[in-house]
Amino acid sequence: MDKQQSLSKISKELMLKEPYYGFFLIMLNKLWDARRVPTAGVSKNGINYQLAINPEFWESLSDNHKLGLLKHELLHIAFNHLTTFNIFSNKKLANVAMDMEINQYIDKDWLPEGGIDIDDYQDLQLDKRAGSKYYYDKLNQFKEEKEKNGTCGDSGMDKLLDDIESGNVPDHSTWEEFENMSEAEKKLIEKQTQRVLSEAKEQVIKKQGRVPGEIESRIILEEILPPKFDWKNYIKRFTGISTKVFTKKTRRKENIRFKDNPGLKVKMKQNMLLAIDTSGSVNKHELNEFMNEMHHIYKCGVDITVIQADTYIRSITPYKGELDLDIVGRGGTNFTPVIEYYNEHPQFTSLIYFTDGEATTSTMPNKKVLWVLSEESYMNEDLPGKVIKLEL
Secondary structure, three states, X not given: OOHHHHHHHXXXXXXXXXXXXXXXXXXXXXXXXXXXXXXXXXXXXXXXXXXXXXXXXXXXXXXXXXXXXXXXXXXXXXXOXXXXXXXXXXXXXHHHHHHHHHHHHOOHHHOOOOOOOHHHHHHHOXXXXXXXXHHHHHHHXXXXXXXXXXXXXXXXXXXXXXXXXXXXXXXXXXXXXXXXXXXXXXXXXXXXHHHHHHHHHHHHHHOOOOOOHHHHOXXXXXXXXXOOOOHHHHXXXXXXXXXXXXXXXXXXXXXXXXXXXXXXXXXXXXXXEEXXXXXXXXXXXXXXXXXXXXXXXXXXXXXXXXXXXXXXXXXXXXXXXXXXXXOOOOOOOOOHHHHHHHHHOOOOOEEEEEEOOOOOOOOXXXXXXXXXXOOOOOOOOOOOOEEEEOOO
């Protein structure tokens, strides 16, 4: 059996065992590349992705490990790892953190030798399915402890950190193609990816199959509904304490220094921290509701940083008007980590915390906080700050 027949066989097997990823794989261009790719990886194909596989590496794997390899690369795409990789300063740690995240969604029998499994570090009590930002921060913490004390307290993690430093871990060399892309290019690729994910979902539903939970956790606003709160007036009340100043060239204003050049218009802009409670008690309808309101806040001309948290902070990302969000967390509820982060970062003018209100906190914010409870939640007035409930 040649390599192409082998790939076709394994693709059919993936379709039978995990139909969603089978349909996803069908829509992805595949190529053999022995020169650039030592194992396998996702590379750029216009505004699409493609899967590049080293034929010798492929032939060295068992059938189960081939299944795991394909699903591993598909998960990197589905989780937008290739367009978010550049937000991490230490690329080696990010490489491993992202593998830690996605390998939890792969059957252990499918993971090839050297595949990173967080269950190998049970003494460290790493949270399950917590997002690559969480694992990146943990790896950074263990790295600092090891540099200071000679060990981080776990021999397995000590070895992993040594392997990371020496480059003796699976690499993502093909991802370099994505590092210098403009924001516009990234948006195009992410939009195209979302289309492919949605098509795979439709095909699975038609065949009465099951869409995996890690894919269902992706919140997509198919339709923008009217806001349930007057965000424009709320934000106006904070313009006096804006922390970002923007200048814009305009022909309507005379340039005092250079007569024929446009003048500069100075504009103050809010810099808000928006927190989303991603604990297990918050359902998908509530998350969609929060996303809709967040989009309306953004439309008011606010500079937004979104923080997702359950018992821990799971991700911190800028918001640029996207209509989709990968939800990470789904554990218990603890508001304290977000409030502490807010208190430690004076650049934020206010915090808006979207939640079902199923908890409280004794940690006091040192600036303005608005707690936004979902429409179907109960009113919780014990939270520190102003509390509103979304209602039509």
